[in-house]
Amino acid sequence: xxxxxxxxxxxxxxxxxxxxxxxxxxxxxxxxxxxxxxxxxxxxxxxxxxxxxxxxxxxxxxxxxxxxxxxxxxxxxxxxxxxxxxxxxxxxxxxxxxxxxxxxxxxxxxxxxxxxxxxxxxxxxxxxxxxxxxxxxxxxxxxxxxxxxxxxxxxxxxxxxxxxxxxxxxxxxxxxxxxxxxxxxxxxxxxxxxxxxxxxxxxxxxxxxxxxxxxxxxxxxxxxxxxxxxxxxxxxxxxxxxxxxxxxxxxxxxxxxxxxxxxxxxxxxxxxxxxxxxxxxxxxxxxxxxxxxxxxxxxxxxxxxxxxxxxxxxxxxxxxxxxxxxxxxxxx
Ligand code: NAD
Ligand code: WQD
Numbered sequence: 219x220x221x222x223x224x225x226x227x228x229x230x231x232x233x234x235x236x237x238x239x240x241x242x243x244x245x246x247x248x249x250x251x252x253x254x255x256x257x258x259x260x261x262x263x264x265x266x267x268x269x270x271x272x273x274x275x276x277x278x279x280x281x282x283x284x285x286x287x288x289x290x291x292x293x294x295x296x297x298x299x300x301x302x303x304x305x306x307x308x309x310x311x312x313x314x315x316x317x318x319x320x321x322x323x324x325x326x327x328x329x330x331x332x333x334x335x336x337x338x339x340x341x342x343x344x345x346x347x348x349x350x351x352x353x354x355x356x357x358x359x360x361x362x363x364x365x366x367x368x369x370x371x372x373x374x375x376x377x378x379x380x381x382x383x384x385x386x387x388x389x390x391x392x393x394x395x396x397x398x399x400x401x402x403x404x405x406x407x408x409x410x411x412x413x414x415x416x417x418x419x420x421x422x423x424x425x426x427x428x429x430x431x432x433x434x435x436x437x438x439x440x441x442x443x444x445x446x447x448x449x450x451x452x453x454x455x456x457x458x459x460x461x462x463x464x465x466x467x468x469x470x471x472x473x474x475x476x477x478x479x480x481x482x483x484x485x486x487x488x489x490x491x492x493x494x495x496x497x498x499x500x501x502x503x504x505x506x507x508x509x510x511x512x513x514x515x516x517x518x519x520x521x522x523x524x525x526x527x528x529x530x531x532x533x534x535x536x537x538x539x540x541x542x543x544x545x546x547x548x549x550x
Contacts (some may be wrong), residue, residue, distance in 0.1 A: 219243055220273060221295030223250035224267060225404040227391055229453040232267050232291065232402065237457055238258045241266040244245045244282060245295060250408060253549040254281030273317025276324065283328035290332035290460055291325055292462070293318065296365070301411060303362035314365035322376055327369035329406065331382050332463045334456055335373060337389045337471065338366050339512055347513035348479065350547035352389070352471045359507055370469070384466045386459040389447035391475035391514050393452050395534040396541035403541030413485060418542040421493045428497060430482050432504035437511060445513035446477035446531035448537070458523040465522065473513025476527040484531070492535035516519065
């Protein structure tokens with residue numbers, strides 16, 4: 219697992235270790251710390267093997283994968299801050315795109331051709347309608363999104379060039395929540411851009427109020443609609459993808475969402491219920507680049523993976539709040 223120490227990686231490591239897999243973590247801790255994996259080891263009673271390394275270090279990847287000992291690679295590692303990607307596009311192309319090319323080259327050399335890749339609903343750009351199926355047109359609206367699109371294209375080209383690749387391109391919608399133990403969760407560095415971590419940090423007093431970006435969208439309550447998905451459901455989808463990876467012929471996309479769109483005001487209401495008091499909010503202008511609605515048609519995930527999301531918005535908020543209130547400063 220590349221990026222195993224991160225938010226989604228740590229939850230997936232927990233899931234895979236619990237299912238009896240042996241896990242090797244490859245992470246440079248650019249946006250995480252080994253503390254998350256130490257907690258995963260405590261929760262599961264089984265430790266991942268830890269390798270500190272950078273995707274941009276091609277020889278390190280070749281050494282790691284060269285022994286042919288791996289059944290599959292789950293590739294989470296990447297930078298994911300949209301705003302930063304606009305300011306530092308070369309950092310994103312180097313880290314995410316070149317890093318992924320290095321990984322694929324090392325897999326090819328080591329004889330491992332099974333990959334589960336963290337793609338994103340951002341590859342649908344500004345979708346014309348919802349729900350979104352995997353056959354919708356692809357486009358990028360910022361450099362981060364373009365890195366995901368390019369990596370998907372590299373995977374498709376590679377699989378077309380050589381038989382035997384099994385690649386699951388998992389397109390996540392909006393991951394939120396935390397493991398129900400409250401021991402692992404999302405630990406954003408700096409001020410979070412994403413709604414749920416900002417809401418929960420506001421609830422612990424780190425911010426005065428949540429800005430509701432846009433109240434005049436053509437949606438029932440005027441605020442933006444997204445498909446929030448519990449990170450534990452997402453982790454289980456990775457486990458299912460690994461179990462069925464042989465059914466992926468070449469590189470095939472699968473949406474990972476619940477199929478239910480929720481508005482910003484609905485999230486604030488559910489979060490306030492979980493926290494036990496009203497979370498302060500300020501009605502604000504739209505954030506540039508935001509779509510009114512983005513939610514998945516998750517039927518292919520059900521067909522291909524035998525997986526559907528089980529946890530609702532209340533569970534997402536309850537579990538995210540448990541993590542945030544037990545760990546107001548994350549892993550620090
Ligand atoms: P995260 O930042 O918590 O985890 C990413 C991990 O990758 C971190 O541990 C980081 O240290 C590591 N990493 C980054 N660059 C690296 C490099 N060059 N070499 C080695 N390790 C490196 O992010 P996350 O939320 O867990 O996301 C995981 C993946 O899912 C990312 O690829 C992200 O783009 C994708 N994704 C995330 C979301 C989301 O909203 N969280 C949505 C869609 C897709
Ligand atoms: C959700 C909704 C905002 C913050 C981003 C990336 C995407 C993907 C997931 C990785 C929107 C509103 C937000 C706030 C608000 N990441 N909002 N106040 O924009 O759907 O997707 O994260 O691949 O690429 O673009 O997620 O959590 O930022 O926003 O009102 O303080 O909440 O307008 O409607 P988004 P988000």
